Amino acid sequence: MVIVAGHITVDPGQRESYLAGCTSVVEQARRAAGCLDFAITADLLDPARINIFERWESQAAVETFRSSGPSDDQSAAMVSASVAEYDIADVRSLTAPDPA
Template sequence: MLIIAGSISVDASDRDAYLRGCSAIVERARSAPGCLDFALSADLLDPARINIYERWESEADLERFRGSGSAEDQEGEIVSASVARYVVSSVGAP
């Protein structure tokens, strides 16, 4: 299993519009084979921050989806990004 997590920052005045523009990407991801979870959300404290969380069954599933990622015009709106890929070796109840 893979987890992609972190955040991006956009201009605070554009964040809500940016997130609305991502709804199609979230829909595509959630219906993609191997996608266990996919979420983009407004941060509660930082008006420019968008939190990212993705969970995938395998690297192959993630790579198949990646070609349909964010639109180029949206990528230009990103001011900064801090996103990492985590490989999960085991999962258990908390």
């Protein structure tokens, strides 16, 4: 399993439009083979921060989905970024399984 996590910062006045521009990326990722979770969200405390979280079945799934990085408009809006990939060897559930 691979987790991609971190955050980017944008001008606070551009955060909502940046997030709106990410809607199609999130939709595509969640439909992609091997995607277990994908979220790009506004931080609750910092008006400039956008949190990134992705969970994938494998490195191959990440690479198949990610043909390029952010669009030119998104890259231009970023003030800074700190995002990394983590290879996960083991998982322990912290919640009870769904009764479904």
